[in-house]
Amino acid sequence: xxxxxxxxxxxxxxxxxxxxxxxxxxxxxxxxxxxxxxxxxxxxxxxxxxxxxxxxxxxxxxxxxxxxxxxxxxxxxxxxxxxxxxxxxxxxxxxxxxxxxxxxxxxxxxxxxxxxxxxxxxxxxxxxxxxxxxxxxxxxxxxxxxxxxxxxxxxxxxxxxxxxxxxxxxxxxxxxx
Numbered sequence: 001x002x003x004x005x006x007x008x009x010x011x012x013x014x015x016x017x018x019x020x021x022x023x024x025x026x027x028x029x030x031x032x033x034x035x036x037x038x039x040x041x042x043x044x045x046x047x048x049x050x051x052x053x054x055x056x057x058x059x060x061x062x063x064x065x066x067x068x069x070x071x072x073x074x075x076x077x078x079x080x081x082x083x084x085x086x087x088x089x090x091x092x093x094x095x096x097x098x099x100x101x102x103x104x105x106x107x108x109x110x111x112x113x114x115x116x117x118x119x120x121x122x123x124x125x126x127x128x129x130x131x132x133x134x135x136x137x138x139x140x141x142x143x144x145x146x147x148x149x150x151x152x153x154x155x156x157x158x159x160x161x162x163x164x165x166x167x168x169x170x171x172x173x174x175x176x177x
Contacts, residue, residue, distance in 0.1 A: 021080070021139075021146035028136045029078025032090060036070030039063070054100060069093050077140070080149020087137040094130045094137075102127035 007014045039047045048063035056062060069089045076086035102125060105111065111123035145151040 016147075018144065018146045018152075021143060022148060024136045024140055025077055025080055025145065025149070028133060028140070029074045029076075031133065032070045032074030032077065034074075036067045036074060039067050039070070056100070066093055077137075080145030080151050083137075083145045083149075083151055084141045087141050091134060091137055094134050098127045098130045102130060 012020075044063050044067055045060075047067070048059045051059035051063055070093065073086045073090040073093075076082060077090070105124045106126040107128050109125040109128040111125065112120060113123045114121045144155075
């Protein structure tokens, strides 16, 4: 058996390149879904009250919109469905979170303040995690959602002569009276 240690020690690993997207889609999609679900589980009104206390206008609407972006966008990323379209509102949510909440806390997402018998105690997180999510979304937009995705399925369908479902019935035979 020919075993090449160099291939296993250098990037990219000897796997098809398109598979890089699967772990990114899993963590980004599930992370967004979890954040949206947490806001719903605590009551969307509580999140709206937080936004209102921060001085953000239209807090009820923006609370519901944020939750929708997190849950629906998370599902779209998880499925690899229309990733560039899903990434736009998700990126906006992340940028708003950075500039309204996390920026004053610095870069680090882990701010260990103390440790005692009850465990570790952490301060407010910085914007590091938001930047990681943004980098993951940009990577998926540049490199694609991969073969096990709705986007991959749509690309294979188009290569086989199909036309996009959006934009009308192009390619259908014309019907003349």
